[in-house]
Amino acid sequence: MKSLKKKRRVQVIVVAAVALTVATGMIGYAMRDGINFFRAPSQIMAEPPAPGEVFRIGGLVEEGSIVRGEGETIRFVVTDGGASVPVTFSGVLPDLFAENQGMVGTGSYVNGTFEATEILAKHDETYMPAEVVDALKEQGVYKEPSGS
Template sequence: MKSLKKKRRVQVISLAAVALIAATALIGYAMRDGINFFRSPSQVIAEPPAPNEVFRIGGLVEEGSLIRGEGEVISFSVTDGGGVVPVTYKGVLPDLFEENQGMVGTGTYVNGVFKATEILAKHDEDYMPKEVVDALKEQGVYKEPDGS
């Protein structure tokens, strides 16, 4: 017959395992809406995501594509040199947002248009998010910033 000490040890280990599994499940459930994957325009065109999937897209704002509509509605295209995705956004753009500059947007891809809920732009003339740099390098259109 097992000693009382061994039984207690098995019970404690079992309870700890159940608690660990429950905590992991709760963390995964809480983060299900908080994880946004990054995609380049080429990836979005090659494999369009589901209309209800929230993700981030990044690249350069295509020159000549920025159109300010009625009120706060803005439309433009984002490119990585290999693909172009039209974007619509309702809100106020960051001060440093302009054509031929890097941007990252969060939103959904519906009927061939990325509907952004958030737009981020560079915060100085040299900075560009790593994901955007990687996507532009992959397409062969990345230019190193001037060192001056």
């Protein structure tokens, strides 16, 4: 009688372990599209991402680089002080999007141009996304905000 209980207990433990493994695998599989890695322009130029890979780019919008094209297409250049990457975006830009301001975009790198599907801009005089600040500090071009 004792051995039957022991067998049943072992079976329950094995089934629970298998179910936990399958659940973990399914969660990882579902999240693979939701994870976007951040890259600075210097990193993109040093190691171009795979075609179709969705990631985030961040830096400062270069002065004089914003060109509004036909329709809603906007072209501009993002820099971290070490390298620059041309960006295209079709859609409505955030109100605070401007030259010499921090931005983060989500999209993919196609034929030497970052094609953004989403653009985020700073929301007040002192805010800049932490990823952008870190990338600018690495390049040695980050300046502490004044007037705080």
